[in-house]
Amino acid sequence: MPRVAGQIDVAKTEAILDAAVEVIGQRGLGAPMEAIARQAGVSKQTVYNHYGSKAELVRALMARRVAAITAPLRESGAIDNPGEALEAYARSMLETVTTTKSYSILRVIIQGAGEMPDVAQEVFEAGPRQARRQLAAFLEVETQLGRLKVEDFDQAAEFFSGMVMGHSQLRSLLRLPSDKTAAEFDGVAREAAQRFMRAYAP
Structure with a gap:
């Protein structure tokens, strides 16, 4: 059964946060948002849509x-x-x-x-x-x-x-x-x- 929009949004949010833990933990605060997006499997713009800044x-x-x-x-x-x-x-x-x-x-x-x-x-x-x-x-x-x-x-x-x-x-x-x-x-x-x-x- 396909997920509704709200479920997809929550899933993306969790994916971004999980990715941020991994990437920032390994590369420090200077880690680019692109690396976090790549780890989360989303676009850089999606990360910025959720969080406007580091x-x-x-x-x-x-x-x-x-x-x-x-x-x-x-x-x-x-x-x-x-x-x-x-x-x-x-x-x-x-x-x-x-x-x-x-x-x-x-x-x-x-x-x-x-x-x-x-x-x-x-x-x-x-x-x-x-x-x-x-x-x-x-x-x-x-x-x-x-x-x-x-x-x-x-x-x-x-x-x-x-x-x-x-x-x-x-x-x-x-x-x-x-x-x-x-x-x-x-x-x-x-x-x-x-x-x-x-x-x-x-």
Whole structure:
């Protein structure tokens, strides 16, 4: 059965973003849009129709990544089980640490930030800052419901993220092998969620 226009558009969007991860990860921020289009199997004009600039394309990459990481905060039951939601969110963050493609993009962006500050700004806004905002919003709802007692939502979100990631993110950015097993990462996620819930108990 043929796909409708909307399905084709979504497929092209995903193909472009997947191609961007591969090409930018291998060739850096200076990778031409033509190379991304070729990898995606679409025309250069199609890429520009979807994303008018390299900055917009990278922003979309970060937005997709954040949506996947923060999904546990939006899933059914997250509000009823805030501890479980935070543990799942922590596990989701830690999974990105062991994903080579995910961090290859961050590495090349850091390397090229001096030459392309507009792209670096887009990455920060659509990536780390947006993830923290979504976690802060989750904590605000939990506080309103009386299950947590948080006064500074942004600060608490920063505390939780730092507690979870620790040196794992830096090790990944430096291309150092992980010093934890999958089971140990699960333990970190569980312990961080439990300690956070106790620290901000009403």
